[in-house]
Amino acid sequence: MPYADNQGVRIHYETVGEGPPLVLQHWAFATLESWRDCGYVSALQEEYKLVLLDARGHGQSDKPHAAEAYDLELRVADIVAVLDDLGIAEAHFLGYSMGGWIGFGVAVYAPDRFRSLVIGGQHPYAQGMEEMRNLVRCAIEDGPEAFVALWGDELRALPAATRARMRERMLTWDYEAMLASFRDRESLEPLLPIIRVPCLLYAGERDEVHALAMRCARQIAEATFVTLPGLDHNQAVIRATMRSRTSGGSWRTWTGTAAPDKRGDRSHRS
Numbered sequence: 001m002p003y004a005d006n007q008g009v010r011i012h013y014e015t016v017g018e019g020p021p022l023v024l025q026h027w028a029f030a031t032l033e034s035w036r037d038c039g040y041v042s043a044l045q046e047e048y049k050l051v052l053l054d055a056r057g058h059g060q061s062d063k064p065h066a067a068e069a070y071d072l073e074l075r076v077a078d079i080v081a082v083l084d085d086l087g088i089a090e091a092h093f094l095g096y097s098m099g100g101w102i103g104f105g106v107a108v109y110a111p112d113r114f115r116s117l118v119i120g121g122q123h124p125y126a127q128g129m130e131e132m133r134n135l136v137r138c139a140i141e142d143g144p145e146a147f148v149a150l151w152g153d154e155l156r157a158l159p160a161a162t163r164a165r166m167r168e169r170m171l172t173w174d175y176e177a178m179l180a181s182f183r184d185r186e187s188l189e190p191l192l193p194i195i196r197v198p199c200l201l202y203a204g205e206r207d208e209v210h211a212l213a214m215r216c217a218r219q220i221a222e223a224t225f226v227t228l229p230g231l232d233h234n235q236a237v238i239r240a241t242m243r244s245r246t247s248g249g250s251w252r253t254w255t256g257t258a259a260p261d262k263r264g265d266r267s268h269r270s
């Protein structure tokens with residue numbers, strides 16, 4: 001089981017497939033296995049060398065209980081440590097929700113290590129995270145079973161075997177570490193105009209972050225915005241690979257990274 005070390009915090013990662021390296025950074029309440037559960041690995045592994053990692057506080061990575069251990073710059077450094085461990089100089093990046101927030105950090109703190117960014121279901125503006133902390137407190141105070149019950153509708157959208165695996169993982173999470181990880185987020189808006197990494201931002205049409213994600217795309221020089229019609233926040237990550245397969249092309253083409261060696265202008269569209 002490979003690990004990279006970032007200032008004493010071990011970050012678990014795996015690699016799958018062949019091709020240009022693509023880092024996959026998962027969302028909150030998830031692990032690197034969630035990319036398999038939602039079909040991304042099978043959809044992408046023939047075209048990319050996928051670098052999947054468990055964010056600190058999740059999966060098989062270390063789980064500090066101090067809030068300061070979840071500073072955005074440290075989260076970006078975790079990814080860089082994995083790339084260094086693999087001897088990868090540059091990679092593409094895909095992150096969703098929490099992973100998308102880390103992706104904005106990548107554009108700010110490690111732009112020389114990434115050739116393109118795909119960020120889903122997220123924006124870079126200030127966010128209070130008390131609602132998320134309250135969800136985690138439910139698990140701490142009422143037990144993991146009560147927390148799992150809150151996700152009934154989302155889990156029912158998945159195949160039974162996938163649902164069972166996700167439920168098993170959720171029952172074993174370190175919820176004290178998760179509570180620490182949900183720090184209020186400071187706005188990165190002043191830094192958006194200096195981002196020069198080609199970006200594709202997307203969000204479900206019914207996602208509450210949709211308008212802010214679209215606004216963000218207008219503030220980044222090389223950014224494209226895509227709306228996933230009719231989908232909310234959770235549906236967008238579960239169904240994105242299915243939509244790409246029915247849209248007449250590979251997922252690679254759909255995300256705009258079909259030509260990873262070319263950094264041309266990107267237009268905004270919704």
